[in-house]
Amino acid sequence: MLIESFLIYLQHEKRYSPHTITSYQTDLLQFIGFLKKNLEITALQAKATHIRSFMVFLLDNQIAENAVGRKISTLRSFYKYLLREGDLKINPMALIKAPKVPKRLPVFIEDAKMDLLLDGGVEGKLIFDESFASQRDKIVLELLFGTGIRLAELLALKETDINYYEGTIKVLGKRNKERIVPLHAQLEAQLKIYINLKLTQQFNNKITTLIVTNAGATAYPKLVYRIVNRYLTIISTQDKKSPHILRHSFASSLLNKGADLNAIKELLGHASLAATQVYTHNSVERLKSIYKQAHPKA
Template sequence: MNEPSSSDDAAGPGWARAARADWLCSLELDQHLSAHSLRAYAGDLDGLVQHLDRLGRTGFEQVGLPDLRSWLANQQSRGMQRSTLQRRAAAVRGFFGWLHRTGRIPHDPAQALRSPRRGRRLPPTLDQRDAERMLSRAIEAVGADDTPVARRDVALLEMLYACGTRVSELCGLDLDQLDGERHLVRVLGKGDKERVVPVGRPAWTALQAWLDVRGRLATPAAGAAVFVGERGARIDPRVVRRIVHRALAGVEGAPDLGPHGLRHAMATHLLEGGADLRSVQELLGHSSLATTQIYTHVTTDRLRAAFEQAHPRA
């Protein structure tokens, strides 16, 4: 496995390096984590190891719960966000649980490690009018300048909003994941979990218009990629983010969101239209319904309408 960090300093003191490398390798092979997730876990562990080294520890078997709590408290005192603290605590619990299961330490001091509860902050989202205006302007741009890139950009925006895919999922789409007869797309999500997502008629029309000219951009380096960049290879997530930011910049009053904002807008608008939470969970590919509940919200207007329709004393 390629180490997320190749420098000796980042890998920490010698007593920690072998266990660090073995754990990251097990995460990659057993849990199929992305390179981005592996780098995050490596960084979390490196920060802890540096803290333990300053405390004079020379092996993980010497670590106790107070050591781990002091590490979290030190970060909290420096103003670290609760969401980051929660992720780092989870990484450390996973690491020490693995050390214990594999016989590297006699007991697991991280079992009782707790982090501050994460707040339920709702991310900003597009309202339906802004989404329509964004897509309408992108389509108008194709009418004025009918190039492969313009068609690709419309298809990207339509698919992000229609399917609620993560940007990595969209960039990873291959042609054999498209079902043209039923207008479905097979999405490969986190942990290599596959889900099937329906594609609306406008999005499928835009996708087909792009595929009709894809060959004018694609080179052999693109392979079976649905979306390709201007150099002909599979499109990069950074390019997709620029496309979304540029499209929203042309909509007066719209928040400056990236592809994840369109995913959230899709889920929100489904709920506003009456979709049930379980269906939205499946479309988004969340393993837990609690994640969907945090990730989406229902407008006050819809709640009031439901109350007035259903409550006998409304």
């Protein structure tokens, strides 16, 4: 019951996305399972030493530091909630520090490669055909790279969110915060092609979401992951090929072309500028690389 009430709190009071709530649930079930199996105690009985044992268990099982840090953040929120509800008097997380995570620059795909994927072709062959599935895949990539929206935001988009007159799209972000993101002319045209093609499909039900499956049902995260991975594999050999990589690519592209950091923050829907500033490191590294290649004394 503790987990269920906490997840309801996250959904209705904190207004977290379904994806985030699922992550919290997974972390908590793993933690409670560890306590029961290895220590024979409940979450309410756990002390700081028990939580440290859980961290050691995760690290011993080759769980990355950033993933462990996320789980510790989940536990911090969980125990803060239990204190608020009066289930606990002492917070066992008070003495817990998450493991230090080495700073990693956001991975992104170069503009030239994305242009090749979306507008050109590979070895003289066009990548997308005129079928519904192919055009749906293309609009998924176009939207992720052309607007920088998150996966959950993409899946929540409706056709009515598009404003062709203003050239914008309304995005429902984290904690149900709305923002307006501009659309470039090519993306507008591609959206019209996709929506017109979608209308011609003989779907049994009329789904209001913009992105749908081949059968006309609302699209789901794994479908988008498969789409992105499949097409990025054509143009990139890097390991990471997730939807979030296209969000990084969007931000890095804008920054490299001189966009204001505050404007990028608004476009991405970041709550603070600190989250956006990570992209400046990529820009600096790019300038260093150009400098080393071009300057005679570098």
